[in-house]
Amino acid sequence: MSERARIDVLGVAFDNLSMDEAVERALTLMRKRRAAYVVTPNPEIVLACREDPEAAAAVAGAALTIPDGIGVIYGAKLLKTPLKERVPGIDFSTRLLEALDGSGGSVFLLGSKPGVAERAWEKLRERFPGLRLAGVHDGYFSDDGPVLEQINAAAPELLLVCLGAPKQEKWMHANAPRLQVGLMVGNGGALDVLAGDAARAPLGWQKAGLEWLYRLLKEPRRIGRMMKLPLFLVQVLRARPK
Numbered sequence: 001m002s003e004r005a006r007i008d009v010l011g012v013a014f015d016n017l018s019m020d021e022a023v024e025r026a027l028t029l030m031r032k033r034r035a036a037y038v039v040t041p042n043p044e045i046v047l048a049c050r051e052d053p054e055a056a057a058a059v060a061g062a063a064l065t066i067p068d069g070i071g072v073i074y075g076a077k078l079l080k081t082p083l084k085e086r087v088p089g090i091d092f093s094t095r096l097l098e099a100l101d102g103s104g105g106s107v108f109l110l111g112s113k114p115g116v117a118e119r120a121w122e123k124l125r126e127r128f129p130g131l132r133l134a135g136v137h138d139g140y141f142s143d144d145g146p147v148l149e150q151i152n153a154a155a156p157e158l159l160l161v162c163l164g165a166p167k168q169e170k171w172m173h174a175n176a177p178r179l180q181v182g183l184m185v186g187n188g189g190a191l192d193v194l195a196g197d198a199a200r201a202p203l204g205w206q207k208a209g210l211e212w213l214y215r216l217l218k219e220p221r222r223i224g225r226m227m228k229l230p231l232f233l234v235q236v237l238r239a240r241p242k
């Protein structure tokens with residue numbers, strides 16, 4: 001395994017890769033079929049890891065850590081150790097699905113409210129006709145056992161784990177040794193977006209790094225969570241080399 005070039009942002013070590021490089025690394029991990037997992041921390045998760053050792057251990061156990069939020073990119077820049085580029089979790093997973101479409105691989109969709117994963121699949125099968133569905137399960141279960149059994153019976157190439165952070169990171173960390181999958185990605189609200197329930201910001205907003213603002217305008221109740229962003233930047237400024 002080649003050396004991982006990583007950049008520390010307030011205790012979370014991000015892999016310093018472009019989108020293309022991250023996808024390549026992920027496909028290599030997938031082929032090894034060791035149930036390695038990818039995490040996509042945003043500033044909120046970075047802060048959560050500082051207060052929750054279990055979340056920190058789960059994030060540290062990832063084989064690939066990609067910077068999902070623009071806040072992390074700003075943070076790394078302020079710390080004078082810039083990351084190559086933002087790698088949004090949903091775009092990253094879409095690239096993996098595209099690759100599986102080409103190779104006839106399968107995906108298991110885990111998470112979100114009942115019915116969402118099924119609707120996400122309806123959209124995905126139109127877009128990726130070569131992709132196979134290994135199964136779906138909603139994200140509101142209390143016993144892991146039957147869910148693990150269902151996943152292992154299908155042994156998918158890719159498992160999208162969309163339970164929200166840091167629950168999904170802890171779930172992947174705890175269950176990786178018992179899972180027969182190629183690769184897992186902790187993907188937050190990705191199934192809601194793929195199902196068409198949650199709209200993504202228009203491309204112009206995304207390019208301007210304003211996806212968070214668009215989300216806030218659409219879902220004002222997220223304000224409490226969004227206030228973590230200034231808090232994150234204050235901590236970055238404190239940690240900044242003189």
Ligand code: UDP
Pocket residue numbers: 111112113138139140162163164165167187188189190191192
């Ligand atoms: N979720 C879930 N199980 C839970 C809690 C949350 O499946 O016990 C799902 C929820 O339905 C939503 C996703 O996890 O689809 C979290 O979405 P959010 O946009 O909050 O994700 P993040 O901001 O963490 O990417």
